[in-house]
């Protein structure tokens with residue numbers, strides 16, 4: 435490995451902790467911010483815009499503590515606005531806070547749309563240019579690297595190109611190190627972004643030009659890439675695209691687009707494989723639901739379901755994958771479902787019998803049964819473990835772990851201590867009979883307790899199973915109380931998680947099927963692990 439420091443050709447500028455924190459439902463604690471900064475630094479981000487020191491005490495505390503961290507790649511940026519109208523920079527509270535943040539670099543947003551100056555700032559066009567110039571000169575005088583965010587630049591340019599350019603000129607003449615063009619309202623089209631950015635790059639050939647896009651027209655990533663193609667060399671965005679309204683440009687798509695497709699390195703090549711885990715990490719800390727459909731980093735980004743696609747991808751992945759998923763730390767998923775073909779089944783069938791091929795009778799049998807069960811309401815793409823058990827059963831390789839003789843469910847109303855249900859169950863293992871009973875908060879809970887109690891004597895490892903989720907979906911609601919239900923149960927032990935499924939017109943029966951698959955899958959996996967270590 436080379437010891438020479440990585441030199442980006444494109445500066446990745448992350449605003450998750452500033453613009454991302456302006457998203458509805460997001461609020462990072464100081465500890466959250468410190469953790470995210472470290473993770474972004476490991477990813478190799480060049481700039482981290484980490485908050486507004488003039489906005490709130492939490493952000494100021496963050497800036498007081500950030501010095502504790504030793505960062506390898508990132509420069510921390512404190513964010514604020516140009517000075518107030520008709521005010522002196524020296525006495526401006528926002529600017530004092532920016533200096534108190536003690537960061538090597540600052541970002542200042544200022545108006546570049548004439549209408550925003552007259553109607554929102556309610557001042558003259560000349561005063562706004564003076565606000566920009568005074569603020570940047572003041573910060574440069576304090577030794578800061580300064581990024582000028584030209585707010586509403588594209589709308590401003592379309593309304594009054596001359597004034598929009600004057601705002602950039604004021605910033606550049608005052609010493610700004612980068613001029614960042616903002617599509618603040620997120621309504622600009624990629625062709626306009628490209629043309630306007632190209633005009634700015636031509637006018638300011640010696641200054642770094644940045645791009646900051648919002649996603650109000652679902653075009654933030656495309657617009658950012660268009661600006662890069664027009665010559666922008668700093669690209670702003672947030673992890674997972676979180677941000678105000680519809681969000682910001684998503685760096686998890688922009689970084690691989692720019693680095694892998696346009697050939698402009700923005701993070702060290704060896705960090706690219708941590709992109710997917712970084713996206714999940716930030717989502718977890720933000721307490722946000724992760725978008726599994728996200729390009730590059732979502733679970734579904736390389737999930738193949740159509741039988742013909744699976745067949746082709748198995749022959750050569752580039753047939754239906756735009757990049758190798760491992761480059762961004764993601765993985766290929768082959769889904770089994772009613773739209774699968776034989777190729778989709780082979781990897782699962784080989785776990786049970788490696789000699790089987792695409793043309794084996796067993797492969798056709800499993801495919802037919804899969805389609806029949808999916809027609810009945812099963813959905814195996816989300817219940818891989820039940821499918822794996824089905825394959826074992828159809829191939830005659832499954833040895834049942836117990837025989838069920840009967841179970842009886844009773845509902846007690848009124849409930850005592852929320853235990854409104856009880857179950858008695860009779861099973862046998864190798865001829866030894868066991869009868870147990872259990873009470874539960876609902877019949878499924880009572881059933882779960884009773885079957886575990888009955889089996890634990892024979893299979894103590896069952897104690898390690900934790901049921902982590904239980905989902906019920908009514909499949910044909912027009913049948914009212916006779917409708918079929920699909921139950922999905924997610925389980926975990928100390929090694930892994932797994933999902934099983936049951937379908938029936940009776941919710942207790944559907945739950946029983948999913949529950950028994952869960953227990954049997956655990957026992958099968960324990961056997962497989964023992965065989966590996968034997």
Ligand SMILES: CC(=O)SCCNC(=O)CCNC(=O)[C@H](O)C(C)(C)COP(=O)(O)OP(=O)(O)OC[C@H]1O[C@@H](n2cnc3c(N)ncnc32)[C@H](O)[C@@H]1OP(=O)(O)O
Nearest residue numbers: 486488489490515516517518519543544545554555585618
């Ligand atoms: C596009 C963007 O994302 S820009 C960043 C937006 N982010 C935020 O607003 C989050 C942080 N903001 C805050 O915490 C608060 O708004 C503060 C502390 C900065 C200011 O709070 P307040 O002083 O109470 O003002 P308030 O938020 O109500 O109004 C904003 C003021 O800033 C002025 N302002 C807006 N843009 C600028 C600018 N570029 N330069 C100078 N002043 C500006 C407005 O005209 C308004 O001034 P006024 O009070 O004289 O009418």
Ligand SMILES: CC(=O)C(=O)O
Nearest residue numbers: 543583585586616618
């Ligand atoms: C500065 C900024 O966040 C914007 O204009 O969108």
